[in-house]
Amino acid sequence: MAEVEETLKRIQSQKGVQGVVIANSEGIPIKSTLDNSSTVQYAGLIHQLLLKARSTVRDIDPQNDLTFLRVRSKKNEIMIAPDKDYFLIVIQNPSD
């Protein structure tokens, strides 16, 4: 429990990080530093994107698996670290 908190704190303290969301494999947000509506939106949308990305990688090579997903947009970057049961979303504004 404490490790989870510590991890979150470490991520949040990095430069440019705007928000962190942890969600489970069904897209239900467990923990978040953003407001409720944004959290729900991010969790739901990213979950779908994650499923698609993972299935794409697996389709091309069944031995392969998705380890990390970065979505770079004009305003910020959304980084998604997937796991078997959970996934971690971080929204960062790159400094440069």
Next chain:
Amino acid sequence: CKSTDTVNSETAVGPGSVQSESSVRRLVRMEIVHVYTRVRSEFGRYCLLSDCGPELTLDLLPDPGLSAQFILRTPRDQATQARCDMSEHQVNTERFETESSGVNHTEGGWPKDVDPNEMEQTIRFRKKVEKDEGFMNSIPQLGNIMVHCIQQNNALDIYQEYCTEEDDGDSAEPPSAKTINVFRDPNEVKRTVTCLSWHPDGGKKLAGAYSSLHFQTSHTSLCQDSYIWDIENPNRPELTLKPVSPLVCIEYNPKDPHTLVGGTYSGQIAYWDTRRGSQPVELSSVEHSHRDPVYKIIWLQSKTGTDAFSASTDGQVLWWDVRKLSEPTERLVLDPGREGNLERALGAICLEYEPTMPTKFMVGTEQGVVLSCNRKAKTPAEKLVCTYEGHHGPVHALHRNPFFPKNFLTAGDWAARIWSEDIRDSAIMWTRYQMSYLTDACWSPVRPSVFFTAKMDGVLDVWDILFKQNDPTLSVKVCDEPLYCLRVQDSGRLVACGSQGGSATLLEFCSGLSTLQKNDKTLLAAMFEREAKREKILESRQREQRMKERSRSEQSDAGRDSSDGLDAYNVQQLMTRAEDDFYSVVEAELRRRDEQPQVTEHIKGLE
């Protein structure tokens, strides 16, 4: 048995070997014949045949001398195609209509026993997950990976673009244009697109005025609507404008993108607000409007943003305040005699107004004259400042160069001309006479040396006078019908042109024609100055010549006083002089011809 070889020819071949060569040659040409001869007395007797071995009858050896007539060719290229026959066929799929609509997302994924609206249940669920072993193990791991990437981002922008300034590559490409969309008149009877106007905010919409400019065509069957199109959707117009009479010109208000003003075929002005629907919000009264179709209307730069002025072939330019369209605020009659006489007025076809010079404006007329006017002059006579003559037909387009406002472009008859404000007698530059009539022209808003012209053969020409002056840089055949109007969007890349068949085509030009190059402005300024100077010199020379002529004729004929008589006398004198010259030349030629045969006879006699 004996056999003799003979050759099937007229001449008898004897046993001698003299003729052997010729016989061999003849053999080559004709059949080889074997003739069997017998003495007459032996006819009818039973033939006794016996075997005899093979006998070489003829042996034609290859003649190496003949190979001199042939050329050996090795290797030989022979193209073959091991492929089945195929044919090309184009198919246009049926149009489908798309519509954008939003989707309502609701929260999902919650397990069956948890109701997402109940706060307690969701909190309980979350707490339960947080206590899970898997959760506590996997999150720190994910966190490590994440931190690594975050720090990576912070250390170096890995997506930074290098060498963004170096993009000279596109100047090497040939200029090109691409058709993006075609907006067709949805009605059965197609009307001409007489005017187009871009939406001032970003140019996502295009307003088109549809009417039929043919004199006295049946207007009852013609649909009177004009449309506003969203450039993404060519299937259906976004908004239909329903005026009382077909619109000939239409213009968006640059200050308020929801309002438009249009001039109708009946001479009235109508004002729309797109938020209020298809009917005009205000309409000017018939008595106080123009008496001919309103060919051009432009919004003015004013504090209230509600002023516009319109021009028509009835010879008047009227100023309006769109809040009160019952009467024009000001009126100007385009009488070149400066008397306000409507009978002698020139019919106006186009207007030019530059917001940076709010008191001046220009009018292009049916008679081929461009009038430059000053709105703030005290008396109506002074309102018409000067005239520019040079076109042989109606001036259909008039546009100031956005970078060099002193120079303006006119299009009419078969050529486009560029003028300098200071030089009244003629244009400083002009294009060659084209094969078909020019109907519209305008400068590019991003490149000072580029302008577009629309022609009656359906071709849109792009001219870049810094690149080539004799011919257009790019000619695009837009459609088979005549093009009537042309409008460039503010970005300089998109051009909309309207045709007689009611279709407005949207073209996109390559970046070479729509990005400002480094030296454009300075080079063009130098070019304009050079041409203007040339014209000025020519003008002054002509003036000098005229003065000399006048003084010469004054000296030779002191009796004539009145200037009218002098001019007429000059004309008469010129004519008689021309006649005399002509006859003398003809006589000289005839004399020469008569003398020549005498000369030749003389020469012949000498021989």
